[in-house]
Amino acid sequence: MVDNSHAAPFTPGWDLLSSVDRLCAGVSGIELGQIIAALPAGAERPALDAEGSSALSRFLTQAISRGDVPGVVVLVTAPDRVLYHEAFGKMNLAQRVDMRKDAIFRIASMTKAITSVGVMILVEEGQVGLDDEVSKYLPQFKNPQVMSRLDLPAGTYETRPATRPITIRQLFTHTSGIGYSWSDPGLALVEKLTGKTGEGDLPLVHEPGDQWTYGAGPKVLGDVVTKLSGQTIEAFLETRIFRPLGMSDTGYAVPTAKHARVVTLHQRKDGRLTEIPNTETIAAEPRGDGHLFSTACDYCRFVQMMLNGGQLGNTRLLKAETVREMGRNQTGNLKVQLQPTADSDYSKPFPLGAGEDVWGLGFQLASPARPDPAMRRPGSMSWAGINNTFFWIDPQEEIGAIVLMQLLPFYDEVALGVLHGVETRVYQHLRTL
Numbered sequence: 001m002v003d004n005s006h007a008a009p010f011t012p013g014w015d016l017l018s019s020v021d022r023l024c025a026g027v028s029g030i031e032l033g034q035i036i037a038a039l040p041a042g043a044e045r046p047a048l049d050a051e052g053s054s055a056l057s058r059f060l061t062q063a064i065s066r067g068d069v070p071g072v073v074v075l076v077t078a079p080d081r082v083l084y085h086e087a088f089g090k091m092n093l094a095q096r097v098d099m100r101k102d103a104i105f106r107i108a109s110m111t112k113a114i115t116s117v118g119v120m121i122l123v124e125e126g127q128v129g130l131d132d133e134v135s136k137y138l139p140q141f142k143n144p145q146v147m148s149r150l151d152l153p154a155g156t157y158e159t160r161p162a163t164r165p166i167t168i169r170q171l172f173t174h175t176s177g178i179g180y181s182w183s184d185p186g187l188a189l190v191e192k193l194t195g196k197t198g199e200g201d202l203p204l205v206h207e208p209g210d211q212w213t214y215g216a217g218p219k220v221l222g223d224v225v226t227k228l229s230g231q232t233i234e235a236f237l238e239t240r241i242f243r244p245l246g247m248s249d250t251g252y253a254v255p256t257a258k259h260a261r262v263v264t265l266h267q268r269k270d271g272r273l274t275e276i277p278n279t280e281t282i283a284a285e286p287r288g289d290g291h292l293f294s295t296a297c298d299y300c301r302f303v304q305m306m307l308n309g310g311q312l313g314n315t316r317l318l319k320a321e322t323v324r325e326m327g328r329n330q331t332g333n334l335k336v337q338l339q340p341t342a343d344s345d346y347s348k349p350f351p352l353g354a355g356e357d358v359w360g361l362g363f364q365l366a367s368p369a370r371p372d373p374a375m376r377r378p379g380s381m382s383w384a385g386i387n388n389t390f391f392w393i394d395p396q397e398e399i400g401a402i403v404l405m406q407l408l409p410f411y412d413e414v415a416l417g418v419l420h421g422v423e424t425r426v427y428q429h430l431r432t433l
Contacts, residue, residue, distance in 0.1 A: 045433045046078045046399050052429030053084050059421050064089040068414045069388075070266055070273065071099040074422055075296040075402045079307040083399070084426075085296065091263040093275050102297060104254055104262045105404045108290045108385030112218040114302060115288040116172060116362025118237055119221050120322050127228050130169040130361075134176075137224045140200035141166055146177065147203045150186045157189060159203045166208045168224070171217035173330045173359045177204030179215040181342065188342040212331060212359060214339050214350075222288015234286035244315045245305060247298040253283035254293050262293070265387060266407040268414075269345055273407065290385070296402045299391060303400035306381070306393050326361040327381050327395060336364060347386065347410035363393075374424045388415040392423075401426060 048056075060072060071089030075082060087099040122128050128137070135142035144166060145159040162177070170176035178199055181187040187202055196202055199216050206213060222233040229236050234252050242250050254262055265276045284291035301312060310318030338354035341347045351357075356367040363381035371378055382392035388405040403419050 045080070046083070046397055047431050047433045048076065048083050048426070049429045049431045052425065053086075055425045055429060056084055056422065057086055057088075059425055060086070060088045060418070063418050063421065067273075069405050069407060069418055070275070071103075071263065071405070072418060073099060073101060073103055073105075073296045073402075073404045075300050076426055077300050077304055077307075077400050077402075079304055079398055082300065085300075091261075092278075093264065093266075094277065097260075099263070100261060102249070102261060102295050103404075104249060104258060104293050104295055105389055105406055106263075106265065106284075106385070106387050107292050107294045107299065107389045107404070108387055109383060110294070110299065110385045110389055110391060111288070111290045111292040113362050113381075113383055113391075114237060114241060114292070115218050115222050115225070115233070116326065117302075117306075117317060118225055118233075118241060118288075119168075119172070120318055120326065120361065121240055122225065122228055124319060124322055128168060128224065130167070130172075132168050133165040134168060134171065134220060134224070135165060137227045138200070138220065141220070144177070144200075144208075145203040146207055147186055147190075147205055150189070152185055152189060155189060155193070157186060157193075157203075162204060162207055164208045166204075168221070169330060169361075170208055171221045171224075172361045174212055174214050174217055175209050175331060175334060175359075176215070176217045176220075177206045177208050177210070177213065178202075178217050178220065179205040179213050182346050183214060183339045183341055185340065185342045212334050212337050216289050218362070219287050219289035222286075225288065232286060233288050241302075241317065242298075244317065245301045245312055247294070247301055250292060250294040250298045252286040252291055252293070263404075263406045267345065268407055268409065268412055296404055299402050300400070303391060303393055303402065307395070307398060307400055326363065327365065327379060328360055329358045329365060330361055331359045334358070341409075345409055347408075348412065350411045351384070352416075366392075374427050376423060376427070384410070386410045388412055388419075390419050397427075397430060399426070399430065 070093055071091050073087045076084040085101055087101045089099050091097050091099045091103045144162045146162045148160040149158040166176045179187050181191045184205055190202055191197055199220055225233055225236050259282055262278050262282050264278055266273045305312040309320030310316055310323045336354050336357045339350050341349055356370050358365050364383055366376050366378050366380040368378040376392050376394050377396040380392050380394040384390045388407055390403045393400045403422050405415050
């Protein structure tokens, strides 16, 4: 078992978390001036101007009125306080339940950033090195096979042994060659022909370190965590991250008492949205690369921890230099590449920033080559979840944002329009106090 004694008990302070707690509980009337007055003097603090909140709310109200998405929760945060947090639309259309600020979403691959922090905790403790071979911990990844020939029309493929091992760093950066069958047609073919689905059984789509391919590398990181800690990834994240940060609504299963807060999923097909009712049991297989349930408020605590250099309130998860390293370019000249799709009902090609952005330790990093005053700043750390949940962390402006929806396919054009509309209005109205 891993010693958790270094993590101080979580005690929310007014300066860091009371605004989050009150907003999640639906308490109104918290004036920004009251919050600012309670904070230490001297430092410049980001804020939205007087029009910012109104502009965001007008835009999101109009998006719901047009039927763009059934519902959305948006939260914008500074390191020490929430700047904006509102809910719009319905969380359950069939039952006509209004969206709540504390609604629980399937955040899918937003799990990857959390797992990455968990692994960096073990790196700081000296239990694992970034350039260690993965096979040192998981022998099934020794001598992996690489796809060497693919003929989709003929339904054939060939593999050969990889010439290099997979490293821990490559799992963080999506340069290991491990892909996803839902986004890579070649892997979809292999699964169909062989019935194999495991990351250690499927071939790599390219040599380790040769290029950027989105895949299940963070799932393997979660398996490394399990091997080293003696805990399941579920137990590790709960004891080392969720509990210390006060993320009480985050986990791989939703207790029955909270089922009414879970947002239903929607599928857009042929221009129409179909609601998928929640099941009686709301749970998913614990994995390092996805399947978490969470709220905007809980993920805000995680974002604030990153904005504060690894610390939130009295709890420090990581050293400040570790957080800075996670936000540095780890892929060199290898850029994020536009990913295809093997199932257009599940995902459209992604991500934004392809061809320009690079990757850090668990995060996509906005490129300096595409600065836009109405968008997140260069160096911003981000990623998303398959059901169109998004976040970004902007160290330059010291803000973070969380935009949560629940519909497929990933990168639905209308959902991206909501994300873009939120982002432009945040930066149009961002000020320093």
